[in-house]
Amino acid sequence: DIQMTQSPSSLSASVGDRITISCRASQGISNFLAWYQQKPGRVPKLLIYAASTLQSGVPSRFSGSGSGTDFTLTISTLQPEDVATYYCQKYNSAPLTFGLGTKVEIK
Amino acid sequence: QLQLQESGPGLVKPSETLSLTCTVSGGSISSSSHFWGWIRQPPGMALEWIGSIHYSGSTYYNPSLRSRVTISVDTSKSQFSVKLTYVTAADTAVYYCAGSRWSPWNWFDPWGQGTLVTVSS
Numbered sequence: 001d002i003q004m005t006q007s008p009s010s011l012s013a014s015v016g017d018r019i020t021i022s023c024r025a026s027q028g029i030s031n032f033l034a035w036y037q038q039k040p041g042r043v044p045k046l047l048i049y050a051a052s053t054l055q056s057g058v059p060s061r062f063s064g065s066g067s068g069t070d071f072t073l074t075i076s077t078l079q080p081e082d083v084a085t086y087y088c089q090k091y092n093s094a095p096l097t098f099g100l101g102t103k104v105e106i107k
Numbered sequence: 108q109l110q111l112q113e114s115g116p117g118l119v120k121p122s123e124t125l126s127l128t129c130t131v132s133g134g135s136i137s138s139s140s141h142f143w144g145w146i147r148q149p150p151g152m153a154l155e156w157i158g159s160i161h162y163s164g165s166t167y168y169n170p171s172l173r174s175r176v177t178i179s180v181d182t183s184k185s186q187f188s189v190k191l192t193y194v195t196a197a198d199t200a201v202y203y204c205a206g207s208r209w210s211p212w213n214w215f216d217p218w219g220q221g222t223l224v225t226v227s228s
Binding site: 001032036043044045046049055087089092093095096097098099100101 | 144153154155156159167169170171203211212213214215216218219220221
């Protein structure tokens with residue numbers, strides 16, 4: 001099975017900072033990658049699919065990039081409401097697999 | 108707007124069977140372009156896909172759980188269900204139902220609110 005490795009596992013940044021989260025697949029998955037945001041005690045919310053397509057209604061400060069094995073989620077200007085855990089998910093084939101998550105906090 | 112809602116017991120005894128149902132509203136469970144999935148999340152841990160189903164009855168399971176999982180659909184009630192047999196404490200998790208489009212191999216949106224199932228005697 002293809003493994004999804006996220007890094008870092010957690011980060012702390014200041015409001016207004018640009019942050020990046022990495023997701024690496026153990027084998028190439030083309031652009032079959034989604035990103036979710038899960039705020040504490042809440043349901044996961046789809047942010048990005050097809051590696052770089054922003055889901056409707058998601059703020060433009062979120063962006064995704066990458067293809068093959070290396071992917072990045074970027075928040076261009078971190079806001080207090082972005083405190084959450086972010087998960088990547090690969091969907092090129094079975095089994096559907098999520099990364100272990102990156103917890104984002106505000107300094 | 109498509110909405111999903113999980114229901115079922117919040118407490119299951121070890122070695123017994125966990126059974127949950129997801130009710131779909133705001134759209135048709137019999138849409139040929141939709142697939143319906145179950146995902147779980149142990150407390151403080153990551154998400155794990157359990158399996159998915161199409162209204163036609165085609166099922167897709169995570170190999171790690173295949174021997175214990177059955178997912179079924181009841182189009183007359185606009186519901187799909189998951190059964191997980193021989194549960195242990197490791198099966199304690201928030202269980203989410205979710206929808207995906209066009210393929211069982213896709214992203215999930217929307218999600219239900221989730222329901223916590225605790226395995227304990």
